[in-house]
Amino acid sequence: xxxxxxxxxxxxxxxxxxxxxxxxxxxxxxxxxxxxxxxxxxxxxxxxxxxxxxxxxxxxxxxxxxxxxxxxxxxxxxxxxxxxxxxxxxxxxxxxxxxxxxxxxxxxxxxxxxxxxx
Numbered sequence: 001x002x003x004x005x006x007x008x009x010x011x012x013x014x015x016x017x018x019x020x021x022x023x024x025x026x027x028x029x030x031x032x033x034x035x036x037x038x039x040x041x042x043x044x045x046x047x048x049x050x051x052x053x054x055x056x057x058x059x060x061x062x063x064x065x066x067x068x069x070x071x072x073x074x075x076x077x078x079x080x081x082x083x084x085x086x087x088x089x090x091x092x093x094x095x096x097x098x099x100x101x102x103x104x105x106x107x108x109x110x111x112x113x114x115x116x117x118x
Contacts (some may be wrong), residue, residue, distance in 0.1 A: 029084045031060040039077055076116055082108070 029036055047070055053063045086108060093104040 027088065029081055029087075032084070034079070036077070039073075043073045043077065046073060075115070075118075082115070084110060085111070094115060 009027065046066065050063060050066055053066060090101070090104045090108055095101040
């Protein structure tokens with residue numbers, strides 16, 4: 001769920017120059033971009049299925065089961081993306097040294113905290 005807090009945090013993150021330091025690719029996920037997009041389309045299909053289930057007055061527990069499956073699919077995608085970020089972006093910053101590594105570790109820690117709150 002996107003909240004005003006999430007949007008504000010993303011705006012602040014971008015305004016603080018983090019977007020610029022992240023820049024345009026290649027990112028850790030770039031090599032598997034097609035696979036990630038396919039996975040996200042499948043998750044999108046699951047969510048559209050939820051809409052259809054509600055529209056068709058499907059039994060509550062059946063809808064909740066599908067919500068759980070969709071949530072787990074998104075969590076799995078997020079963990080894969082985090083793994084790729086750590087292996088690519090954070091590792092590259094560690095190789096370069098300097099203050100960039102601290103920034104990348106803080107960024108990853110904040111991302112993990114957001115994932116744990118969901």
